Every structure is written in C-alpha cells, then in structure tokens.
C-alpha cells in the first residue's frame with residue numbers, strides 16, 4: 001500500500017502572525033512548524049502501514065526552503081520519504097494554485113490513499129483536500145474521526161452536528177482526518193537518527209511541468225486589496241472573589257440587560 | 260437583472276438560517292436565485308420567497324440525497340453554464356467548503372472562503388488569524404465563488420414570488436463513488452444549538468471533573484444558553500466533542516460568552532472572541548482569557564458559578 005500524506009509548514013499560531021506589504025504571509029517573523037493538525041494524518045498513515053504489515057508512506061509539502069524541517073519531523077515520526085516542492089514563483093499562491101501543484105506532484109506518485117489534515121492552522125480554509133481530489137478525479141471522504149482500509153475499500157467515521165456517519169469508497173481516494181483520530185506519536189531518538197538517512201526529493205515547477213504564470217501572485221484567481229489589524233479587545237473590569245464574586249457577576253449581567 | 264446563485268442548505272425540509280443570510284447578501288448584487296437539491300417543501304418555498312429568492316432551481320435526483328457534495332457541485336456547474344451568474348454563494352459549512360472547492364476547480368473560478376461580508380461590487384471581507392486581521396479581497400478570474408460564515412449577516416425579509424425551474428442534471432459516476440452506509444442521528448439536546456445561541460456558558464479544565472459540569476449546565480439553563488467546552492475538556496471526555504469551541508471545534512459569536520476555568524489559549528479564542536460580551540471566571544489573575552474579558556472574576560469557579568446561578572434565579576423571582 002502506498003500512502004501519500006500532504007503536510008503544510010505553518011507559522012506558529014502562538015506567535016504574532018502578520019502579512020508582508022504584498023499581502024503574503026510573513027514567514028520570517030514567526031517560528032514555523034509542521035502543521036499540528038497534519039500530524040494526525042501522518043499518524044494514521046503510519047498505523048495503516050503497521051496494521052497491513054507492508055506499505056510506504058510519502059509526505060509531500062509545497063513551501064519555502066525553510067519548510068524542510070517540517071518534512072524532517074514527519075520522517076522522524078516514521079514516514080519513509082518526502083517530496084518538497086519549492087520554487088520562488090510559488091509565493092502568494094492561492095488555494096487553486098496550491099492544489100494544482102500538489103495534484104501534479106501526487107500524480108507522479110500513484111498512491112492508493114492520499115491523507116490530509118482537516119485544515120491548516122494558518123489560513124485554515126479546509127478546501128485543499130476537495131480541490132486536490134477534484135483535480136485527480138478521486139472521491140474525498142472528509143473529516144474522518146476514524147478510518148480503516150480493507151482490501152480495495154476505505155471506510156471512515158464522521159461525527160458531525162447532526163449524526164455519526166459511516167462512509168465508504170473504493171481506493172484510490174483522498175481522506176482528510178480530524179484531531180479525533182488519536183494522538184500523534186512523538187519522534188523517538190531512533191526515529192530522528194533514521195530520518196537523517198531518508199530521502200527528501202526537491203521538485204521545482206519546471207520539474208512538475210507547471211507554467212509559473214499559473215501560480216503565485218501572478219496566477220492568483222483571488223486578489224487581496226487590503227489588510228488591517230482588528231482593534232484588539234480592551235480588557236474590562238476584574239474583581240477578586242472575596243465571597244461575593246458570583247453576586248458581582250450577576251450585577252454586571254443585570255446592568256447589561258442579560259437578566 | 261443577473262442572477263446570483265445561492266446554494267440552499269436544508270435539513271428535514273427546513274431551510275437553514277444561513278441560507279436566508281446568503282439571500283440578503285445576494286440581493287445586493289443581483290437577483291437571488293436559489294439552487295435547491297431535493298424536494299422543495301412548502302415551508303422551504305415560503306421561507307425562500309420571504310427572503311427574496313426571485314427564482315428557485317430544483318434539482319431532484321435520488322443520488323442527491325446521499326453523499327451530496329459532487330451532485331451539488333455538478334448541479335451548480337450545469338446551472339452556471341446556463342445562467343452565467345454574477346456570483347455563487349455557499350454557506351461555509353464543512354460540506355459547503357467541499358462543494359466550493361470542487362466547483363472552483365470545475366469552473367476554473369477563484370474562490371473566497373469564510374467571508375464575513377460581501378459588498379455590492381463583490382469585494383469580500385474575511386476575519387483571519389484568529390480574528391486578528393481583517394482582509395478585503397476579490398475574485399479576479401471566473402465566476403466568483405464565495406463561501407460565507409454563518410451568522411455574519413442579519414437576514415432581511417424581502418418578499419417575492421419566485422419562479423420555479425426544474426433542472427435535470429446528469430450525475431457523474433464519480434459522484435456516486437462514496438456511499439453513506441450508516442447514519443445515526445445524535446440525540447437532540449433541549450438546549451439551544453451552540454453555533455446560533457445568544458448565550459454560551461463554557462467550561463474548561465478548571466471545572467475539575469465531568470460531574471462538576473452540571474454547574475456549567477445549571478448556569479447555562481438559568482440564562483437560556485448553550486453549553487460549550489474547551490478542547491482540554493473534550494479530550495478528557497468530560498463533555499461531548501460536539502460542544503467544543505475553538506479552532507477545531509465550533510465558532511460561536513453570541514451576545515454573551517461566559518468562560519469558566521478556561522485559560523484562553525489562542526485556539527480557544529479563535530472560536531469565541533467575536534462574542535459581544537465576555538465574562539470570565541478563573542483562579543489565575545494572569546490567565547490570558549482576562550485580556551479579552553469585559554468582566555472577570557478572579558476566584559474558584561466551584562464557588563462563583565453556583566452563586567451566580569443562584570443570584571440570577573433570585574433576581575428573576
């Protein structure tokens with residue numbers, strides 16, 4: 001079984017994320033890392049291979065040079081090899097361009113199963129999985145809280161507001177997994193050492209046969225016209241509970257028309 | 260007037276509130292034309308008419324009732340080719356985004372995700388990076404596809420008499436590839452739905468145990484609100500995952516949000532910081548939640564919360 005996992009290198013959400021003057025995400029000011037929600041997808045891929053007793057897990061990212069540590073982390077968790085699509089022309093790519101590039105890279109791999117996270121932790125659009133599936137003419141089972149592969153079939157459980165559903169389709173397919181699938185493993189010391197010997201293939205747009213005019217800011221089908229900081233919420237009144245904290249809170253609610 | 264397509268969201272024959280919000284936005288830039296998959300009930304028709312649908316396309320095929328994403332995307336392609344709409348508006352639900360993503364690729368159109376507003380000239384507004392930035396953007400190529408977050412607009416009634424058009428769409432083989440083999444509906448809570456509630460009372464790790472969550476429920480009931488929880492709580496199994504507020508849970512924007520024993524991590528704030536009024540109870544005076552709270556009580560929630568619930572009852576009687 002060949003499993004491809006899409007992973008994104010993102011700025012740390014705890015940092016002060018902001019934009020460059022040309023409206024791309026400022027990547028130097030904030031520490032970057034492997035999207036935490038993509039670790040769940042890596043974990044599921046590793047478990048599927050462990051259960052099957054055979055298989056290969058390839059992680060792919062499209063991102064700048066400094067995204068390489070994100071791939072190394074995935075390799076030290078246990079992925080077998082990695083593909084890094086890096087090209088200066090990619091800066092400022094919108095979702096359509098990103099999916100075009102990822103689909104082209106996936107087409108070279110011929111995976112049985114493509115796993116993704118439920119959303120990136122920066123833009124968090126949750127739209128790349130559907131776009132990639134569409135470009136590859138594959139079914140997508142989205143927001144899996146559990147998944148299993150049996151022969152030619154992949155089956156997921158999805159817990160949404162209304163119901164719990166069991167959904168199945170035939171391989172090859174794309175599956176996006178949520179943070180409910182179970183904790184992702186930490187890279188072990190052995191894993192970190194082993195990762196150093198694993199291969200990261202670097203691919204450029206030329207290598208994928210994609211015209212640079214289709215991607216990046218040039219090819220963007222969506223154009224940002226302005227960015228402004230939301231005025232931050234001012235902290236209000238803070239009282240210390242000395243026996244009547246609840247009563248004071250009720251008085252505040254009453255004064256503001258909530259009671 | 261040119262059409263603006265609005266994909267209807269409906270469950271058990273009822274049109275969702277978010278669809279009426281989309282109709283209000285759509286009327287700013289053209290004639291709202293609804294795309295409705297499956298049978299149109301009389302109640303659905305009258306809600307759509309009340310909120311300004313000039314036209315309703317009904318796409319009725321059995322497959323549509325199953326895994327709906329691809330049939331919906333394919334129907335929108337067929338209708339778009341016929342009517343070349345000004346824009347296509349879809350609710351930003353998990354399903355809506357999946358439909359939008361597929362549709363953008365099919366039409367070769369740009370897509371804006373999670374807009375909180377759309378102007379008459381189709382400029383969209385997004386609130387990004389945990390609501391710390393406001394971004395304005397436009398679709399530059401193709402028919403603009405815009406997914407809009409729930410509860411971002413107040414629906415405005417604009418009664419019309421819609422024309423009904425039945426459309427036959429050929430569903431592809433790929434659209435039938437995924438099958439829902441089992442569906443178990445959740446028990447309906449008697450409390451308001453979290454995403455739409457005007458009051459949300461949430462508990463975090465500071466609540467201490469699953470049993471103590473009854474204190475949070477009692478306060479929620481006293482205020483007629485919904486119950487929320489932090490991820491720490493849902494990970495511990497103290498409360499259901501469907502009640503989680505935050506980046507990987509629900510986004511709420513109530514009139515009043517009460518955070519009890521919640522530290523205020525960025526991922527939690529991402530789901531609640533556009534609440535109108537925020538009240539926080541926490542033993543730690545330096546908890547980040549106090550930075551965004553309008554009113555904070557530094558104290559033990561096990562004492563403060565029951566006292567607050569009691570005081571509300573006393574004031575009401």
Ligand SMILES: Cc1cc2nc3c(=O)[nH]c(=O)nc-3n(C[C@H](O)[C@H](O)[C@H](O)COP(=O)(O)OP(=O)(O)OC[C@H]3O[C@@H](n4cnc5c(N)ncnc54)[C@H](O)[C@@H]3O)c2cc1C
Pocket residue numbers: 005006007008009025035037038060061062063093094095096098102115116117118119120122123124125126127128129222370371372373385387388
């Ligand atoms: C604040 C903000 C708002 C934006 N709004 C829009 C918009 O409205 N429309 C638009 O077209 N573009 C928009 N973009 C650009 C868009 O975010 C990028 O194109 C991005 O690469 C894809 O979207 P995402 O990060 O939301 O991914 P998601 O769709 O949330 O990602 C889901 C999964 O896809 C995989 N994945 C995503 N990106 C990569 C990658 N680079 N490499 C490998 N795997 C990946 C991961 O498995 C991830 O978990 C926006 C960007 C920002 C920063």
Ligand SMILES: Cc1cc2nc3c(=O)[nH]c(=O)nc-3n(C[C@H](O)[C@H](O)[C@H](O)COP(=O)(O)OP(=O)(O)OC[C@H]3O[C@@H](n4cnc5c(N)ncnc54)[C@H](O)[C@@H]3O)c2cc1C
Pocket residue numbers: 036037121462463464465466488489490491492503504505506507508509519520521522523524525526527530540541542543546558559560561
């Ligand atoms: C990718 C990702 C996605 C995430 N998504 C979400 C999400 O959707 N939602 C979410 O909530 N989190 C999310 N998180 C987790 C988030 O980072 C925090 O870990 C989480 O919100 C912490 O929950 P908490 O505030 O209940 O617990 P803690 O941070 O442990 O805080 C508990 C608080 O309770 C206070 N306290 C203790 N005892 C009492 C008492 N008796 N009375 C009053 N106060 C007391 C403490 O002072 C403390 O401030 C996500 C994290 C990641 C990495």
